[in-house]
Amino acid sequence: MSDDQVDTTRAPVSQSAGGVVTADVLVEKGEEIYVAPQRKLVWWRFRKHRLAVIGLAITILLYLLAIFSEFAAPTSRDAYNAGLSYAPPQWVHVSFSGSPHIFAYGFTTKVDPNTLERKFTVDKSHKIPLSFFVHGEKYKMWGLFSSDIHLFGAHQGQSYYPIGADQQGRDVLSRIIYGARISLSVGLIGVAFSLVLGILLGGASGYFAGKTDMVVQRFIEFIMSMPTLPLWLGFAAAIPPGWGPIKTYFAITVILSLIGWTGLARVVRGRFLQLRTEDYVLAAELDGVRKPRIILRHMLPAFSSHIIATLTLAIPAMILGETALSFLGLGLQPPVVSWGVLLSDANNLRVVSDAPWLLTPGLFVVIAVLALNFVGDGLRDAADPYSN
């Protein structure tokens, strides 16, 4: 009798809890809300988080840049012009004389005979025409398709530096766009590694509970209590210098994820412990469903959205880790280009004061990290569309 009472008081509460969240959505979606799958509910809720949506748009844009770097960058990664070392940014000008067109001024260079410093003066008589979908330097998209069309820039043979040049006269913007490929993918691959570790260890911890849980938890606490950067540095310093770029790249991502999986493991474990006692899991067990099927079919869907949110929040940490390692010279090495490698050029005050635009890769790091954090926050809030 008392059990019945508890149940009847419980039912309306849980219904109204669902109702509160969906009430405002209910107005616009009407009856659809009752039949919408979870994915749709999460998306509706995510969409209301304005910063998260902006973050998502920026993230997609950055990843598009990374995927189509050859097309998006005005020049190729290593195109250089030693005569234009540390050339300053050339601003875009719009002219309405004749048909409207855009251009940038060229410059004349002079080398100071005493200090050997190169001086740039804007040459107003020399106009470099700019346009979209311009025929510039030849490239091979993903090493497969030949083309010479660039999203924006000057024609073949004209030197144009939208945000300035580095020491060897290479275009900083193009290098940032190529660097996005490495910097952003380190986050994804590193997170994939941590996902495997996190699910295996966190899952085991939450599923077997008891002693296993105790051991894994102490292990996680141990890793979390260590300062990560010195550890990363220590392991990164052991990568043999003879390793090729691809091997080094994977070694770095593995090092980053070896220490970064702990947060994810905690989320997985917490969810496992919570879900194990849910009625529907018990029902499945009583029905004689086998363990793997219970985990994959009944429990996993319930916390996959939480995992995705945690993963999204782990990507920026990886990006920052790679940037710090490469900046300090113990991560990726040139000729590989990542945002951290580019920033390591700026690790010299003399250089920075002459060419402050070498700091712009840092701006991209900040934008990418902020955007991914917003997306992660939004996802975390939307991960459980039935709760408040």
Next chain:
Amino acid sequence: MTRFVIRRVLYMIPTLIAISFVAFIIIQLPPGSFLTAYVASLQKSGQTVDSAQLAALKQRYGLDHGFVVQYWKWISGIVFHLDFGQSFEYNRPVSSLLKSRLPLTIALGACTLLFSWAIALPSGIYSAVRKYSIGDYLVTMLCFLGVAVPGFLIALVAAYLEFSVFHWSVGGLLSPQFTGAQWNLGKILDWLRHFWLPVVIIGAEGTAGVIRVLRANLLDELHKPYVVTARSKGLSERRLIGKYPVRIALNPFVSTVGWVLPGLINGEVIVSSVLGLNTTGPLLLGGLQGQDMYLAGSIILVISTLTVVGTLLSDIALAAIDPRIRVQYV
């Protein structure tokens, strides 16, 4: 309470042993023994290698034996004689290098912690009490930036501004004209002028985290019945918030030390390298780059141990202010 402290100290021992293993693994990781690197660097500089000296070094570090023997020789030297081995790059015992660098690292860490508390407490309370006000949004935005902007980038930009806008000397903790001078007011002021920047930069990330935790916790407390009761009794808003909910929400302040400390060390390594401070960070970096592994491994061991001890202290402080925590352990 005594039982709690003893238990907690005992818990720490396996962690410390594990840390020493990790540090030793890092020492062992580079291919070849450190002796080959040492011999190579000697030969490069044109010095002859004394085979008797080599044999003595081999004997001392147990290089002919397995991992466990080498580990034991290393760790027992540290525990019983404070002998961290020899830095081959500086040609000095690691312990003397540590002695010259560690105090500044600790001072920097302590000041940064105090700084981030001093900032986080008022801003956290403000942004919880005035939720969704312009000030709250401002604080939240700054927190997001604090987490997203890597410390070394702020350090670079700040150094750039100091150098090219204010024409200050950058790098180190003293202007060149003071380096050899006696301590006087001018020197202290100069030192302070250089010291606040790394403190602010290293503190930025941790401060942002603490503010977010404090705000969330305080928001949970602000609507509890006891707050309503206090208000209905006619307590002034300032007094009632300061006296009850803030005290409860302060717990994470102490408990977050556990993860703020590792962050501090991370920031210290990279920011000190950019700003050229004489702390352990640049020493660690140089040691790793020059494969001076006893130096690097010892620094990793020492700063990780400091972190763990700091966490222990914060746990004890937490138990002292919150009886609920004590009860869990007894």
